[in-house]
Amino acid sequence: MTTVITKRLGYLAAAERLLRALGPVEYCPDQRPETVRRHLAGARIVLATKGVTIDGDALDAAPGLRVVAAPTAGFDWIDITAATARGIPVIANTGAAADAVAEFTLGTVLALTRRIVAADRELRGGADWAAVRDRYSRADLRIGGDLTTSTVAIVGLGHIGRKVAQKLAVLRPATLIGYDPFLPAAHAAELGVELCADLLDCVRRADVLLLHVPLTARTAGLVGAEVLAALPPRALLVNCSRGEVVDEPALVEALESGRIAGAALDVFAEEPLPVDSPLRRLDNVILTPHIAGVTAQSDETRAREIGERVLAAAAGTRPVGLVNPEVWDNRRPFDGPLEPK
Known part of the structure; x- marks a missing residue:
């Protein structure tokens, strides 16, 4: 039973070790579509890394494919509709790095509200100590404020959003609100989150808006x-979800015009972030290169977790993180022929 990993990434070594219990593990030497299709021809399992599209053509090149797995919580490079139509379960690594992303989110919230990164930039840039201290000790001149007097809004209360809510409770924001059309209000209440009826209602009240x-x-x-126009002028935006969730040109305009006070972005519509991106020149923005979920511990956890989820599926146990549960009872058997159903 051959497993194909579409890109060699160091942290996936633990997943590879687990998956070798099922048979050989191969890596695609490059990520060109024709190379990926060629390697999938004899695969039963594909571990699909970010940036390598698994679409209908790729699936059709793999008549023996029994499961597609993403080693991350995101899986937008996998065509779920195409996989479902072919009876192939798709497994995502949802929740595996939730604590790491939640902690990173809290770090960026504090860095924004307390202006830590901005003050560091100015002081390192040679600005006068007294002048910097004066600017950053006068809240009327710069962004900043106490969380204990702020309303924090979380958009998306899945695995990560719920972890953020739990950890935010320690910082005691004045009000914690959220928007998630799939979460019952009773579950939100258990987290100490007041659930808003719609997104704009949530946004209008937010001093800090977190996207998950x-x-x-x-x-x-x-x-x-x-949505950006609905935010209060004092508002701060933190995006640790996916870059495409935010209209970047609209965000740049809102930041440049002072429509909102600042942002922290770990993800971008185009990655790597282009060197000429206007986001790079804005001093009211914190930029990080998609590292919210990356720690030594979380990498090991993610690799082990996705390996265990695939092993469960191969053993006939419905795995955690199943994206298209409707195919599970009618999936192709792992020991079946290479021809599609």
């Missing part, structure tokens, strides 16, 4: 000009 939604057709461009 997956990238889907529904969430692409979710935070556009209308």
Whole structure:
């Protein structure tokens, strides 16, 4: 039973060790579509890394494929509709790095509200100590404020959003609100989150807006000009979900015009972030290179978790993180022929 990993990434070594219990593990030497299709020809399992599209053509090149797995919580590079039509379960690594992303989110919230990164930049840049201290000790001149007097809004209360809510409770924001059309209000209440009826209602009240939604057709461009216009001028935006969730040109305009006070972005519509991106020149923005979920511990956890989820599926146990549960009872058997159903 051959497993194909579409890109060699160091942290996946633990997953590879687990998956070798099922048979050989191969890596695609490059990520060109024709190379990926060629390697999938004899695969039963594919571990599909970010940036390598698994679409209908790729699936059709793999008549023996029994499961597609993403080693991350995101899976927008996998065509779920195409996999479902072919009876192939798709497994995502949802929840595996939730603590790491939640902690990173809290770090960026504090860095923004207390202006830590901005003050560091100025002091390191040679600015006068007294002048910097004066600017950053006068809240009327710069962004900043206490969380204990702020309303924090979480958009998306899945695995990560719920962890963020739990950890935020320690910082005791004045009000914790959220928007998630799939979460019952009673579950939100258990987290100490007041659930808003709609996104704009949530946004209008937010001093700090945190985004923790997956990238889907529904969430692409979710935070556009209308949502940004609804934010209070003092508001701060933190995006540790997917870059495409935010309309970047609209965000740049809102930041440049002072429509909102600042942002922290770990994800971008185009990665790597282009050197000429206007986001790079804005001093009210914290930029990080998609590292919210990356720690030594979380990498090991993610690799082990996705390996265990695939092993469960191969053994006939419905795995955690199943994206298209409707195919599970009618899936192709692992020991069946290479021809599709």
